[in-house]
Amino acid sequence: QVSVLDPSPGAAMKTEPGLAPRSPATTPGPASRPPWAVDPSFAERYAPDKTSTVVSKHSQPATPTPMQNRSSIVQAAQQAPEGPGRTPLCYKCNKVIRGRYLVALGHYYHPEEFTCCQCRKVLDEGGFFEEKGSIFCPKCYDTRYAPSCAKCKKKITGEVMHALKMTWHVQCFTCAACKTPIRNRAFYMEEGQPYCERDYEKMFGTKCRGCDFKIDAGDRFLEALGFSWHDTCFVCAICQTNLEGKTFYSKKDKPLCKSHAFSHV
Known part of the structure; x- marks a missing residue:
């Protein structure tokens, strides 16, 4: 739970590259944070030049190469x-x-x-x-x-699935959550496990605090006040001025510009 921060000159915050805009209140637990915030290797794997403290982009899903048939x-x-x-x-x-x-x-x-x-x-x-x-x-x-399956280690004598620079039986390369074969569909990797798009969004996806819509792959986002925001949604709750990279105040987990720091929300 994020504590209420009364606006005062000493409570002003600013989003800066390398520093997440956050309140000095209690930090949310890992369960409430998106994967790019709790996984130290997320930024390295998907955006080596960025971290979750600046505007970043979601990772794009991978796609297996077409299956080949031994016959x-x-x-x-x-x-x-x-x-x-x-x-x-x-x-x-x-x-x-x-x-x-x-x-x-x-x-x-x-x-x-x-x-x-x-x-x-x-x-x-x-x-x-x-x-x-x-x-x-x-x-x-x-x-x-015949190639060996990366999962069961047995020889593949039928259809061959190529994914993650390895070969798999079609029935062995499955979503870690629903166990459905991924086949030629796109998938996401999380902690070394493949997930179909539906389960990845369900388990690891996050919603924008501002618009309540999910942050899709390729969307620019930032973290502030312990939440994730589309870069265009992080605005003053009163006048809608965009606050990315600017000094802002917080009241009831809502960002406020300097002009409206003492307004009721």
Whole structure:
């Protein structure tokens, strides 16, 4: 609770860069203050050249990169039936193929010789992956090349989510509050945890003391009298003169200009 400060010449205050305009009354507890005020690293993370004691801007939400699907790079060998007049050479053994053969990566193979370079499994069906000139069955490819999920640490063999310079299962990259997968939607980070926009505003958002509307991302704001204000809303309660950077007085948690310091509010 902010105590009432009777206006007097000694009670004048002024907003200055680096100093929050505040009353010498009791400072509100952490629970009533916005994240940029209670989190020492907020200004460093989102506005390195500013702190919460001067006009700043809300952080902009991050957005994950589009999801990638592993199935988009899997390939399949095409089986060709026996036919007269065709005597292709096997790419692996360099011998003439008589009978059924496979076509993969622009080459011909005996079916039994188109195999995974790791487990030697025949790849005549089920698909395969090509990596740096080597052929892999899906299982061996995943073991060697599939990215790991930053949350569960397991290999990602389906859709891959890229966020925070890491890879995730789609179902593992979720809002810390509602647990809903964020997928391609924007999100905010708070104390190392991602939050969807709705929950971030609900849990960490704040309202302007002057207009009672929330301070959105990108809005300029300042702190005074223990509250947050849009820079255009911090005005004298009597004459509406903007008080940003000016000497002001306080009565009943309302800012007053010098001319109206002794007026009733």
